[in-house]
Amino acid sequence: MKTIVEPQDRLRLLLNHKNRKMAASAHAYMRGSTRRFYEWLQQTDRVELPDGPPIWICGDCHVGNLGPIGNGNGKLAIQIRDLDQSVIGNPAHDLVRLGLSLAMAARSSDLPGVIAALMIEKMVEGYTSAFEPGAASDHSEIEVPDVARHTMHVASRRSWKRLADERIEGDAVLPLGSRFWPLSEKETVEVKRFFASEEAKQLVASLRSGSDERVRVKDAAYWRKGCSSLGRLRIAVLLQFGKGKSGRYCLMDVKEATAPAAPSDPTAEMPLDPAGRVKQGAKNLSPFLGSRMISGRLLERSVFVRELLPQDLKIEIETLSQEEAVTVAEFLARVVGVAHSRQLNAADRIRWKAELERTRQSSLEAPSWLWNAVVDLVAVHEAAYLEHCRRFALDDARRDGSFQHDEAE
Incomplete structure (x- = not known):
């Protein structure tokens, strides 16, 4: 029998789920604690980072936020998948965040420390190669290594039927249970009103090559998905085109946008609306998604909406060998480099590449500030992860009544 979660119980259960996900590994903790990364940036005694040219950055550039993205017309490229934290800011922040993610993934995968060092080196090579004269300016032009090509192959073969098998049950409804929770009556009414708006209709029509078929909300449910964004409004909406058995479907992802933790350039002009900011970041960094x-x-919340395509997957570095991990680190950094480089003119690309090369140290083919920042952050996150596990274990024990703890300290 499935447990149905009522709206009033969501926040408590989401917090418990988030704690469990973040306790799974140090890498999982890092992925779910974006704000801790930016708290580190505010510390006066932390490693000094270079001031790169102000451009749109991911803001939460970890391994799980890069992967295959479809454009809806059959094309596929590996781009940045999550732009919740996207701002006009310092590209060095994306580099450090990616380096931290790679190092933490290596540790969680029991890869030796030397592999983490090699991953950072190759990451810098991949990133700076995107700023070379004549380098690829489009993600679809980047050569995909064999290990990532498998993920691309799987993504290219995924169909709507596969997506439906994973997300939809029976007579085209979202299966209520552990992942999908019922909406309140008010929420259901508002979802239908939202997708009846002209802007939503135009998006749907563009996704269906100008189709003028009647579109209606077939089903909708609260979606327990993600980690760092758990607790925000997240709704899966199943849209139906046409009528009866001949009707076709698409799955829409509605996600609340909030103020970013990532610091932005004080002179930057960005949309004031959080969802508008995310949308603009996606257009600049991940055109297929934008x-x-x-x-x-x-x-009464700022939300952004996208169609969920079967091809939208994430790359899991935990399953890779030592050689594959180093190769993927170089490749993913090149993907980020292309997203950054495309926003700069030739002169600014040369200046930023020269700054990265100027700060390299002879013993390690990576900028000293990047390596030192990653080492510092790994220590910070390892300690925070252990403390998170301790607190979470105590909270679990108290809820179960199986542990008596003296609160006086």
Whole structure:
């Protein structure tokens, strides 16, 4: 029998789920604690980072936020998948965040420390190669290594039927249970009103090559998905085109946008609306994703909406060998480099590449500030992870009544 989660119980269960996910490994903790990364940036005694040219950055550039993205017209490229923290800021922040993610993934995968060092070296090589004259300016032009090509192959073969098998049950409904929870009556009404708006209709029409078929909300449910964003409004909406058995479907992902933790350039002009900011970041960093996205207001919250395609996957570095991990580190950094480089003119690309090369140290083919920042952050996150596990274990024990703890300290 499935447990149905009512709206009033969501926040408590989401917090418990988030704690469990973050306790799974040090890498999982790092992925779910973006704010801790930016708290480190505010410390006066931390490693000094270079001031790169102000451009749109991911803001949460970890391994799980890069992967295959479809453009809706059959094309596929590995781009940045999550732009919740996207701002106009310092590209060095993306480099450090990616380096931390790679190092933590290596540790969680029982890869030796020397592999983490090699991953950082190759990451810098991959990133700076995107700023060379004549380098690829489009993600689809980047040569995909064999280990990532398998992920691309799987993504290219995924169909709507496969997505439906994973997300939809029976007579085209979202299966309520552990992942999908019922909406309140008010939420259901507002979702239908949102998708009846002209902007939503235009998005749907663009995704279906201008189709003028009747579109209606077939089903909708609260979606327990992600980690760092758990607790925000997240709704899966199943849209139906046409009528009866001949009707076709698409799955829309509605996600609340909030103020970013990532610091932005003080002179930057960005949309004031959080969802508008995410949408603009996606257009600049991940064109395939940005072209399938709109922003708006739902239940008095700023939200962005995209169609969920079967091809949208993440790359899991935990399953890779030592050689594959180093190769993937170089490749993913090149993906980020292309997203950054495309926003700069030739002169600014040369200046930023020269700055990265100037700060390299002879014993390690990576900028000293990057290596020192990653080492510092790994220590910070390892300690925070252990403390998180301790607190979470105590909370679990108290809830179960199986542990008596003296609160006086």
